[in-house]
Amino acid sequence: MSISIAHVPTGSASRYLQQLAKHWSHKMAVVVMPEEATIDFPNGARLTMAAAAQMLDVVLTVPADGDVARMRDVVASHLDRFAFREAPLQFDWRDG
Template identity: 40%
Template sequence: MLTARSRFETPNGSSYLQRLCKHFEHKIKVEYDAHRGHCTLPSGQALMEADETGISFLVEADDAEGLARGKGVIESHLVRFAFRENLERLDWQEGAPAA
């Protein structure tokens, strides 16, 4: 399993987490509350955690193509939702394959 992590510093992390999850639940399985979200993407899964200073993402997929798709889905939607904060992109750190 390949992984990628990112974080967006914002006082609106919980709001973005809930907005993303509400949007995604129309098409995929999603579980969330005000501080944590889990999305079952076609290419893997995305985990989100929000606190008072931001929102963190962990995307997992079986292959590089799936990881790129998962990161793209999360990033494109967050950029759209966070337009007032002038977010242009997320800075992703890809990790070693998970065991």
């Protein structure tokens, strides 16, 4: 299991979190509230997001046989689509 954590500065964290969760809810298991979301990917990866006033906290868990770099890119690129007015968002990915 590999855990990646990013703190993404944005004043629209809750909005982006909800948009991404809704977008992926058609294909994946999603639990979403205004300030928190969990998304389970078919490959066994899990994305957890928490919104604060000026920050979106992102935790990405990828199975040992998964492609961590690719999953980080998938998450970041999808969030950037919803944040097009301020994209690219700054992801400070680090191992958790």
